[in-house]
Amino acid sequence: MHIFRDATLEDLNELLKIEEESFDGDRLSATNFKYAITKSHGALKLILVNKVIAGYVLILFHRGTSLGRIYSIAISRNFQGQGLAKRLMLLAEKVGQEHSCSYLRLEVKRTNKGAISLYEKLGYKEFKIKQDYYEDHQDALCYEKRIRKAPAKAKRNIAYYQQTTDFTCGPSALMMALKFLRPKVKLNQELELDLWREATTIYMASGHGGCGPHGIALAAARRGLKTEIYINRKSSLFTDSVRDKKKKEVIELVQRNFEKKLKEISVKTHFKNYGIAKIREIIEGGGLALVLISAYRLTETKVPHWIVITNIDDDFVYFNDSDLKDNQDKVDNINIPVGINEFEKMAKYGSGQLKCVISLFS
Numbered sequence: 001m002h003i004f005r006d007a008t009l010e011d012l013n014e015l016l017k018i019e020e021e022s023f024d025g026d027r028l029s030a031t032n033f034k035y036a037i038t039k040s041h042g043a044l045k046l047i048l049v050n051k052v053i054a055g056y057v058l059i060l061f062h063r064g065t066s067l068g069r070i071y072s073i074a075i076s077r078n079f080q081g082q083g084l085a086k087r088l089m090l091l092a093e094k095v096g097q098e099h100s101c102s103y104l105r106l107e108v109k110r111t112n113k114g115a116i117s118l119y120e121k122l123g124y125k126e127f128k129i130k131q132d133y134y135e136d137h138q139d140a141l142c143y144e145k146r147i148r149k150a151p152a153k154a155k156r157n158i159a160y161y162q163q164t165t166d167f168t169c170g171p172s173a174l175m176m177a178l179k180f181l182r183p184k185v186k187l188n189q190e191l192e193l194d195l196w197r198e199a200t201t202i203y204m205a206s207g208h209g210g211c212g213p214h215g216i217a218l219a220a221a222r223r224g225l226k227t228e229i230y231i232n233r234k235s236s237l238f239t240d241s242v243r244d245k246k247k248k249e250v251i252e253l254v255q256r257n258f259e260k261k262l263k264e265i266s267v268k269t270h271f272k273n274y275g276i277a278k279i280r281e282i283i284e285g286g287g288l289a290l291v292l293i294s295a296y297r298l299t300e301t302k303v304p305h306w307i308v309i310t311n312i313d314d315d316f317v318y319f320n321d322s323d324l325k326d327n328q329d330k331v332d333n334i335n336i337p338v339g340i341n342e343f344e345k346m347a348k349y350g351s352g353q354l355k356c357v358i359s360l361f362s
């Protein structure tokens with residue numbers, strides 16, 4: 001007879017014992033477990049057999065997206081082979097669904113045949129490898145399962161590029177699109193900085209200037225891509241939060257200059273309140289869409305941020321995000337699913353609700 005319950009701080013010793021006998025390295029520490037129990041954006045669930053803790057599963061939720069991650073699972077040796085891990089995994093799926101997750105992802109060592117068999121029997125599919133991931137330098141196989149609704153259409157494989165500065169999300173999103181549409185292009189920092197110099201607004205409220213839709217579109221068109229801009233306002237962009245009058249003037253001058261150059265090479269700018277239907281049309285037509293979002297829903301920082309849409313289906317928009325945080329691997333930022341309604345809220349910036357989409361075709 002088994003029951004499930006949430007872990008509490010009183011379970012720490014038992015959890016550490018299971019961890020000790022289950023893993024040779026990469027063990028969760030007391031601090032990790034305490035954090036998981038008290039602070040993390042996730043759930044630490046136990047399975048008990050006759051009141052004895054037989055195992056645990058730790059699930060983490062990815063802020064702002066529909067992704068959940070099975071961070072760890074282990075069953076005490078005395079209780080293995082009785083179907084308990086399978087039960088915990090099914091519970092994790094239920095917990096994920098209750099937290100609006102639509103996909104669960106996890107990592108496993110290539111040599112961990114038991115765990116791989118468990119995941120594959122439950123319908124997890126391998127989708128990537130993280131090189132040199134574990135303390136013993138083994139690679140991690142990354143698995144994913146869609147836990148809600150119908151399966152996605154075949155995903156397009158868009159190369160990943162990690163931005164190397166805080167202000168080059170625009171160039172990095174463009175680079176991922178360029179590689180897909182012009183496979184011979186080499187993705188490196190030189191190109192990233194070249195694109196930024198071509199496309200930057202020069203100033204922002206603080207720090208280096210980022211890139212607006214006009215600069216990015218110009219850089220894309222100059223590299224031979226069929227480019228159009230969809231934007232919901234005609235006035236100057238990114239000047240609302242800039243107090244310094246001279247900075248404002250520079251940003252406005254740069255934008256006007258970009259607009260003039262775009263006109264010279266016949267790149268169209270459509271001023272309309274475009275939404276998901278436009279993005280769907282671009283993706284289904286074989287193109288790529290760069291979309292301006294507010295990073296707030298992902299990282300709780302109110303900054304404008306460019307992403308590249310990799311796919312879209314009835315329920316989700318999928319995107320690659322070039323901004324990798326310290327504890328993330330690039331696999332975590334590839335094909336991130338976000339529910340369509342949630343994405344509509346994410347894809348606007350600032351109090352003026354600025355919306356920008358750049359469509360790119362080869």
Ligand SMILES: CC(C)(COP(=O)(O)OP(=O)(O)OC[C@H]1O[C@@H](n2cnc3c(N)ncnc32)[C@H](O)[C@@H]1OP(=O)(O)O)[C@@H](O)C(=O)NCCC(=O)NCCS
Binds near residue numbers: 085086
């Ligand atoms: C992997 C682990 C969680 C499995 O726990 P378990 O409770 O013994 O697994 P279950 O009894 O629920 O097994 C369910 C399925 O998993 C597979 N499986 C589990 N252990 C297996 C093993 N040692 N060899 C082959 N298949 C195995 C089987 O396909 C089984 O299906 P079946 O019952 O139809 O044969 C457990 O061995 C463990 O804690 N290992 C150490 C920690 C670990 O490796 N965690 C995973 C990190 S990615």
